[in-house]
Amino acid sequence: MKPLIIANWKCNPITLEEAKLLFDSIAKGIKNIKRVEVVICPPFVYLVTSNKRQVTSIKLGAQDLFWEEKGAYTGEISPKQLSDLGCEYVILGHSERRKYQGETDEMINKKIKSAAKEKLKIILCIDKISQLKNDLKGASEEELKNLILAYEPLFAIGTGKPCGIEKAKKMRLLIGKNSAKNTPVLYGGSVNSQNANDYIKKADFQGLLVGGASLNPSEFIKIVKSIDHD
């Protein structure tokens, strides 16, 4: 598997024009990248535009979904609607959703099963092993086939204080022991172009989940390029 770099734009930018500009600047900067898979997860409202931009080197992802396929669920977006828009990936269980939307492990568990049914590649964010166990409760081997985990320590998210490599390495090992063999694990939390490669080379992560730095095209391109080598 190629290292996976996920751009999580969160609730940014504010306008469609800015979103187009950001998407195109990133696309232009990484067009010759061969050894890294880049996924952009914009807010739902920019998915259609991003998909129309037809950049084959960038895959699309969503930042959340609802577990039902369709129906009377005001404000929700279903897995089928996402795959129809060209989404291959979905971030689930992000700590900001657990905190601000009150998402519980039970809700995340339902979302995982529903995303798996639609064959979306799930990026499940955790900051402790108990979440891993609860979020994946009762999920079958088949449902977990497309699972990617992301270790996102709360203290490192959006703080500019990334997790130290030694601690990250220990967590990578622990997650490996508590998950199915060969499940990729990403690191997320204050990733920048200076520390990105260390998480992959020194702590054995299979990729990165990048928040703040993914809104700055030149910094994000530098991150991708720092990983794009043998």
Ligand code: PGA
């Ligand atoms: P950050 O966010 O890179 O801004 O710390 C990471 C994340 O929340 O996925």
